[in-house]
Amino acid sequence: MIRQGRDLEERTLLVAPRGRDRLLLADVLGKAHYLPQILGDLDDLSAEIGRGAGLLLLEEEAITSEAAPALFKALAEQPAWSDLPVVILTAPSRPERQTRRMVRSLGGDANVTLLERPIRILTLLQTVESALRARRRQYEVRDFQEALELRVAERTAQLEATLKEMDAFSYTIAHDLRAPLRHLSRFSEVLELECGESLSVACADYLRRIRSGAVRMDTLVVDLLHYSRLTRVEISIRPVDVVALVSRVLRHMETDLRERKAVVTAELPPGFVLADPVLLSQALTNLLSNAVKFVAPGTAPSVRIRKEDRGPWTRIWVEDNGIGIDPRHHARIFEVFERLHSSKAYTGTGIGLSIVRRVVERQGGRAGVESQAGAGSRFWIDLRRPEPGAR
Amino acid sequence: MLLVEDDPNDVLFMRRAWKQAGHPAPLIVVEDGEKAVAYLSGAEPYSDRAQYPFPSHVLLDLKMPFLSGLEVLEWIRSTPEVKTLPVTILSSSAEPGDVERARQLGISDYIVKPSTLQELLNVVKRFSE
Numbered sequence: 001m002i003r004q005g006r007d008l009e010e011r012t013l014l015v016a017p018r019g020r021d022r023l024l025l026a027d028v029l030g031k032a033h034y035l036p037q038i039l040g041d042l043d044d045l046s047a048e049i050g051r052g053a054g055l056l057l058l059e060e061e062a063i064t065s066e067a068a069p070a071l072f073k074a075l076a077e078q079p080a081w082s083d084l085p086v087v088i089l090t091a092p093s094r095p096e097r098q099t100r101r102m103v104r105s106l107g108g109d110a111n112v113t114l115l116e117r118p119i120r121i122l123t124l125l126q127t128v129e130s131a132l133r134a135r136r137r138q139y140e141v142r143d144f145q146e147a148l149e150l151r152v153a154e155r156t157a158q159l160e161a162t163l164k165e166m167d168a169f170s171y172t173i174a175h176d177l178r179a180p181l182r183h184l185s186r187f188s189e190v191l192e193l194e195c196g197e198s199l200s201v202a203c204a205d206y207l208r209r210i211r212s213g214a215v216r217m218d219t220l221v222v223d224l225l226h227y228s229r230l231t232r233v234e235i236s237i238r239p240v241d242v243v244a245l246v247s248r249v250l251r252h253m254e255t256d257l258r259e260r261k262a263v264v265t266a267e268l269p270p271g272f273v274l275a276d277p278v279l280l281s282q283a284l285t286n287l288l289s290n291a292v293k294f295v296a297p298g299t300a301p302s303v304r305i306r307k308e309d310r311g312p313w314t315r316i317w318v319e320d321n322g323i324g325i326d327p328r329h330h331a332r333i334f335e336v337f338e339r340l341h342s343s344k345a346y347t348g349t350g351i352g353l354s355i356v357r358r359v360v361e362r363q364g365g366r367a368g369v370e371s372q373a374g375a376g377s378r379f380w381i382d383l384r385r386p387e388p389g390a391r
Numbered sequence: 392m393l394l395v396e397d398d399p400n401d402v403l404f405m406r407r408a409w410k411q412a413g414h415p416a417p418l419i420v421v422e423d424g425e426k427a428v429a430y431l432s433g434a435e436p437y438s439d440r441a442q443y444p445f446p447s448h449v450l451l452d453l454k455m456p457f458l459s460g461l462e463v464l465e466w467i468r469s470t471p472e473v474k475t476l477p478v479t480i481l482s483s484s485a486e487p488g489d490v491e492r493a494r495q496l497g498i499s500d501y502i503v504k505p506s507t508l509q510e511l512l513n514v515v516k517r518f519s520e
Binding site for chain 1: 401487
């Protein structure tokens, strides 16, 4: 916004139709250094307000019912911070209801002070001084707000730039870091294929280890990228049909579930939760694949999906017959890359549950676990229910 | 097949897989986006079509010096003589933004470079279909 000069902002705009009063007022105010700008009528005044005004000083006689709307409009169009003081010198011996009507014609929000005529000079000067002081406070608020908005805009731009940098950084990781890994793994594969027979057993084993290290690191990079993307991706929270979503997730996992000979039962009464369908599917998929993965060797996984209402929350349970988790590890398992098992026993990078917690929290929910070692695990997700009738 | 790829290791693996897959068509390689545009438009030093035949398919890496893969793809789709040429993206990463942009411009497939030779061979074998 273009700042008006201080002179314009603090000036007193005067409309006094009666010539004698006009000269007197101008003289008194001028001597007290409140030199007023004299305007012919309310139309001129209204046009002038936009250039800046500290105070309007008007004689009641100037505010006729024909002239009032222009001023009403000018006052109504003030910005939010502005509450321009309007001091009106009332017409002597005019009935009160007529004056009240005049005040009302300026709008309910007008900041009006009435001074009875005849008026003492001291009363006038103190009123003007007080009004101007209040006006200066308004300017301070305005300046402060503008500075604040400017700072917010700057910070937002900085944040956006940082996010963009992060994106570029992730991309670089994805691309530049993965390329050498890919080559490492492929060259060791070529070595194995083409020189395998001339290698000693030990050397062949070293080579295999190099390769599996490279493959594993590649998986970690991919998982980490996936995780960071899910925590940044734009989401849209809306009422989601839990039954439909769970059956979609199960359909997508069909092959995996069949290969593991898993039995999944869903006991889900109809119901909606507030969620982002993509993120919730991701969370449930991760919980389900853990549920069928972490079973004792030789055990067929059996998983039960339930849901129950708890206050404003709906809790979705994923319960398994797996190896369970000692309660002292419950906090750890939701951290990025935390693993409780060697990759020999159970493959994975340890990112699945951190994704669950992160995406559930992004949907305004929470996630947790109840489990004992050796006794299966019961993972849960709490999400809010939509307001009744919100669908 | 015209392979546009700046990484010599990836080129080596692709040649190996191409040979292994037993494709009769030759695999021609240019190592950046500018050369790809020059090759496709028959500019020097690629003007001799007997030596540098016009490809029936382009395998395009995305992140390359001079002209990126997406820029090459944009050029192909906006140049009448080569507009309908089938293009497959072969990239290190499946950035959603890249995938979407490539699909908008028109591609046959978007493939993330496999980390094992067997997977790469499977990808290459598909091109004969």
